[in-house]
Amino acid sequence: MSGRMTEYHMEELACPKCGHKHMWKKYQRINVTEKQHLKEDILKNRLYAFTCEECSFTAPLTYESLYLDSKKKLTIFMAPVMSAEVDQELARLNRELSGHKRIVDNINDLKEKILISDMQFDDRVIEIIKVMYLGQLKEEMKEDTMLNILFDYYGNDPCFLVFFEKKGVGRMPLNLEYYRGISAQFEKKIRDFSRDDFMKVDMEWARQLMFDKKAADKKRTDKN
Numbered sequence: 001m002s003g004r005m006t007e008y009h010m011e012e013l014a015c016p017k018c019g020h021k022h023m024w025k026k027y028q029r030i031n032v033t034e035k036q037h038l039k040e041d042i043l044k045n046r047l048y049a050f051t052c053e054e055c056s057f058t059a060p061l062t063y064e065s066l067y068l069d070s071k072k073k074l075t076i077f078m079a080p081v082m083s084a085e086v087d088q089e090l091a092r093l094n095r096e097l098s099g100h101k102r103i104v105d106n107i108n109d110l111k112e113k114i115l116i117s118d119m120q121f122d123d124r125v126i127e128i129i130k131v132m133y134l135g136q137l138k139e140e141m142k143e144d145t146m147l148n149i150l151f152d153y154y155g156n157d158p159c160f161l162v163f164f165e166k167k168g169v170g171r172m173p174l175n176l177e178y179y180r181g182i183s184a185q186f187e188k189k190i191r192d193f194s195r196d197d198f199m200k201v202d203m204e205w206a207r208q209l210m211f212d213k214k215a216a217d218k219k220r221t222d223k224n
């Protein structure tokens with residue numbers, strides 16, 4: 001079990017702005033079942049972030065790190081860049097761990113995965129809904145550029161935060177009936193496109209699944 005405990009080491013880091021030297025905790029592994037407060041630290045941008053005590057410069061700190069929620073059987077590996085070493089590490093972890101295994105390349109996506117699991121949603125359904133919602137935002141996107149769309153919740157109300165370049169942040173509520181409908185509609189496809197290994201589940205993944213469905217539907221129609 002020791003391989004699943006929270007683990008960090010101290011590292012020296014010079015502020016990129018003023019050069020002031022800091023010692024900071026670099027987490028190789030975070031087990032939030034063991035250390036619950038670390039989850040809050042991630043969500044509040046206190047953990048994967050750097051703040052200079054000298055000049056107050058702040059910046060996100062993205063590095064290879066494993067997020068484990070043993071209770072929920074959720075594993076998220078954050079790797080800003082994929083490499084042969086990362087692949088090796090993922091293969092090793094895959095043999096060791098069961099449950100949902102995800103890979104992300106930035107902190108926002110890591111936080112989003114945590115929030116989705118908090119609300120007991122399936123991130124695969126969420127990514128499909130994002131692609132669906134984008135179709136509804138076509139008018140807005142004519143005059144503005146959408147930068148990102150992320151799942152969030154307020155109290156018990158799930159929603160999507162949509163980040164526009166000019167207009168700023170907009171909020172779209174997530175309708176539960178709609179969620180259930182999409183979940184049922186894509187159930188088989190989702191199974192076909194999933195594996196019991198580390199998966200990158202993002203809008204690109206959802207588009208592949210949806211595009212494939214359209215191609216398959218077309219084939220069926222052509223045959224009739």
Ligand SMILES: [Zn+2]
Nearest residue numbers: 015018052055
């Ligand atoms: Zn500084």
